[in-house]
Amino acid sequence: MDEALLRSLLPAVLGILVRRGADFAAAEDAVQDALVEAVRVWPDDPPRDPKGWLVTAAWRKFLDATRAATARRRREDVIDAEPEQGPASDTDDTLQLYFLCAHPSLTPSSAVALTLRAVGGLTTRQIAQAYLVPEATMAQRISRAKKTVGDVRFDQPGDVATVLRVLYLVFNEGYSGDIDLAAEAIRLTRQLSAVIDHPEVAGLLALMLLHHARRASRTASNGSLVPLAEQDRSRWDTRLIAEGVEILQAALAQDRLGEFQAQAAIAALHADAPVAEETDWVQIVEWYDELLQLTDSPVVRLNRAVAVGEADGPRAGLKALAELDDSLPRYSAVAAYLHERDGSLRTAAKLYVEAAEKASNLAEREYLTRQAARLNN
Template sequence: MDESRLRAVVPSVIGILGRRGADFAAAEDAVQEALVEALRSWPDDPPRDPQGWLVTVAWRKFLDATRAETSRRRREERVEEEPAPGPAPEVDDTLQLYFLCAHPSLSPTSAVALTLRALGGLTTRQIAAAYLVPEATMAQRISRAKRTVAGVRFDAPGDVGTVLRVLYLMFNEGYSGDVDLAAEAIRLTRELVSRVDAEEAAGLLALMLLHHARRPARTRSDGSLVPLAEQDRARWDPRLITEGVEILQAALARDRLGEFQAQAAIAALHADARSAAETDWVQIVEWYDELVRLTGSPVARLNRAVAVGEADGGRAGLAALAGLDPALPRHAAVAAYLHEKDGDRVTAARLYAEAARAAPNLPERDHLTRQAARLHGGQLT
């Protein structure tokens, strides 16, 4: 049984239950129960119509739950008799589910968790493992999210931009345990692109593909980080790069530039270079100028300073860095790199050590610590 194909029909099943009278929370719970039953019974007895089977079983689960609550007697009387198993209707509410799971009233973390449940078809245990939190903690987070959107009209219009940010956050969570959130984010973004005519959705998909193409070269066998300049580009996935560039070019041709398209253009320039030395840093700076114009983001300005340092030297990069808040994440690491590029190894070593202490994860901390030790002649201070 292909579990990914099973999860792919989850949004449609939730939508069908919603049209039959189930609210979002009840529909999502019923579908999760049906998924558990499918995982248990399908390997021995797979159905001819997987979606129809899930609809039938999930609807039965919903009816059982409804009848068990006396406070919902009135609603139970309005529920139609259980439909016979068969092909599911050809109506797709998946886009509405994207909007609902990315509702602005949800925190970013809750929106990602709810998206993984309702659109990704993942269990609470899988999501908790991916986030390295107890299952009970994640269950509470998802329950609160479902309560938050309980009163939202199922067919209410939503904001594609908010959905894109949720998917981008999911992609950046990367990989942990048996759930590859980056791959799941790519799958869900593909689904979204097939349903909306939005250049930024295509831009986000291109960005994900171009970054994901470099994943095999990002870490060594011991888990340590490999900086972009040192990565073995032969290990980059050419298929993903080609697909990402083609999607990006089609989006850019429509001349409605957005931040994800600009980020994807930067990633495409990195992918196009046969070596770090052949990278077109001048053009990358120009794309960062566009990104800063579009967003005003301090993070974009920080990354632009690195590109300026590569294009025009460490001193120019430090000038571009001036004025940015030193408390900005990765500011010390960028400053260290640019000081080293400008020949000031003492300041660079101090800043690498400072950046290591503030690193958000162990691989990054180890990498920065090694950089500081290298400049100290192998001696840590």
């Protein structure tokens, strides 16, 4: 059975149910039930019209649930108007579903969970495993999210920027459990780019592809972190890099620069260097300057300090770093790196230890600890 086909059809099926009058939460539950039924039935009896089959099955699931809830009399008109099975509507509601699942009233974690469930077609168990939380906890989170957006009109305009931030959050979770969230984020962003011509959607897709291309080289065989400068570039996926660069160039040609396009341009410059020593740091600094005009983010300023240190020398980088708040995440790690390049090994070792204590994950903590030990020895 083609699981990828099933999941790709989900947004359209869900959208049809909502347009027929089902509220979002009930429609989403019905579609999930229909997917379970498809997994059971399709291997032995594949339908000629998969989308039409799912729409019919989901609508019947919805009607069964609605009829059982006798207290909800207000849906009788919807029940009486049950349509006959036939070709599914060609109306594509995918974009509206993205907007709804990334509604500003939702917290980022709830928006991510709802997007993976309603648009991505993942089960609650799969999402819980990916985020390393109990299934009951994730079920409550998704239930609350569906209630929050339950009264939002389906045809209201949404915010593309909010949708992109949610997809980027999914991508940055990477991989855990049996679900590759980075690959899932790329799939969903491709799907979004197919229904909306927006340079920032293309920019985010390009950024994801360029980062994902380096995935195989990011960790050593023992699971330890490998920094960009030390990665085996022969293991980078040149096909993904070429696709990412092509998508980015088309987005930049629209002359509507956004933060994801700028980030993708920086990633493309890293990907373009055959060895770390040939990285065009001067142009990377220029792109960070563009990014600062768009976001004025402290994290961007931190990353720019690293680039300045590479382009103009470590003391220039330290000068740029001195303008920032030392409580920023990774500040100590950046300071340690720049001090080491400047020859201040004792200071660098101390800062590496400090950075390790503040690290947000085990791999990063172990890497920084090794750097401190190397200098102390």
